[in-house]
Amino acid sequence: MGRVWKLGDNINTDVIIPGRYNVTTDRTQLAKYCLCEVYPDFSSQSKPGDILMGGHNFGCGSSREHAPSSILGNEVKVVIARSFARIFYRNAVNIGLPVLICEEAVLNTESGQELDVNLETGEIRNLTTGRSFQSEPLDPFIAKIVAAGGIINYIESQNGQLVY
Numbered sequence: 696m697g698r699v700w701k702l703g704d705n706i707n708t709d710v711i712i713p714g715r716y717n718v719t720t721d722r723t724q725l726a727k728y729c730l731c732e733v734y735p736d737f738s739s740q741s742k743p744g745d746i747l748m749g750g751h752n753f754g755c756g757s758s759r760e761h762a763p764s765s766i767l768g769n770e771v772k773v774v775i776a777r778s779f780a781r782i783f784y785r786n787a788v789n790i791g792l793p794v795l796i797c798e799e800a801v802l803n804t805e806s807g808q809e810l811d812v813n814l815e816t817g818e819i820r821n822l823t824t825g826r827s828f829q830s831e832p833l834d835p836f837i838a839k840i841v842a843a844g845g846i847i848n849y850i851e852s853q854n855g856q857l858v859y
Contacts, residue, residue, distance in 0.1 A: 696744060696809060696810070696811045697742070697744035697745040697746045697771075697772050697809070697812075698741075698742065698745045698746070698807060698808070698810075699745075699746050699747075699748050699805070699806055699807060699809070699810055700730070700734060700737065700741065700745060700746070700747050700748070700806060701748045701749075701801075701804065701806040702730075702733065702747065702748065702749040702750070702753070703749070703750050704749070704750035704751045704752060704777075705750070705752045705755055706750075706752075706753050706754065706755070707755045707756030707757075708754060708755070708756035708757050708759065708761070708762035708783065709756055709757070710730070710732060710733060711729060711730060711754065711762040711763075711765060711766065712725055712729055712730075712761050712762050712764075712765040713728065713731065713732060714757075716728040716731075716761075717759060720761070720764065722764045722765070722768030723768055724768075725761055725764050725765035725768050726738055726765055726768025728765065729765035729766055729768065729769050737769070738769060741769050741770075741771070742770075743770035743772075744770065744771075744772045745769070745770075745771055745772065746773055746774070746775060746810050746812065747766060747774045748774070748775045748776065748800070748801055748804060749774065749775075749776040749801070750776065750777050750801060751776070751777045751778045752778055752779070752780055753774065753776035753777075753778070753779050753780065753783065754780040754782070754783020754784070754786075754787070755780040755783070756780070758786070759786075760786045762783060762786070763783065763786050763790055763792045764790055766787075767790060767791065767792045771792070772793070772812060773792075773793040773794065773795055773812050774787065774792065774793070774794045774795070775794075775795045775796075775797055775800055775801060775812070775819065775830070776794070776795075776796060777796065777797075777798045777801050777802075778796060779794055788837050788840055788841060789845055790845045790846075791840065791841050791843065791845035791848070792841070793814050793833065795814070795817065795819070795833070796830055796831060797817075797819055797828050797829070797830035799828045799829075800828035800830065803821070803824070803826060803828070804821055804824075807823075808821055808822075808823035808824065809821070810822065814832065814833055814838065815832060815833075816832055817829055817830040817832035817833075818830075
């Protein structure tokens with residue numbers, strides 16, 4: 696269960712974490728500047744389990760992992776969007792940040808509302824309005840990567856072999 700921080704369409708990686716802060720890969724440091732230009736208090740006011748929500752093409756822009764890392768550093772439970780830039784989607788999965796596509800939930804949810812998200816089934820319940828939405832659940836292989844905390848942890852747990 697978490698509070699929604701809603702963003703619009705075409706949120707690029709420089710909006711998520713401005714390039715001037717990409718001098719480290721430490722998630723704790725990156726987290727301090729996550730969304731600093733659109734939600735200046737995001738890092739200090741977000742709570743573990745909060746949810747980012749975006750429109751179309753979330754995470755467009757550069758291919759660096761800093762953007763999903765800064766989100767994960769703030770202990771965001773999931774990012775839900777109408778669509779994701781492909782490179783952001785893969786980077787998010789590779790570091791263990793769950794991402795779901797659900798246009799109906801995005802269109803019918805506002806910032807500050809509370810959601811309960813089941814990553815296994817893809818069910819999204821808006822606890823503020825009582826509405827429920829259905830996203831595609833995570834692909835079983837992607838779910839294993841996310842559950843392990845990212846692709847490196849997953850491969851290590853499989854004795855160095857990529858097991859589907």
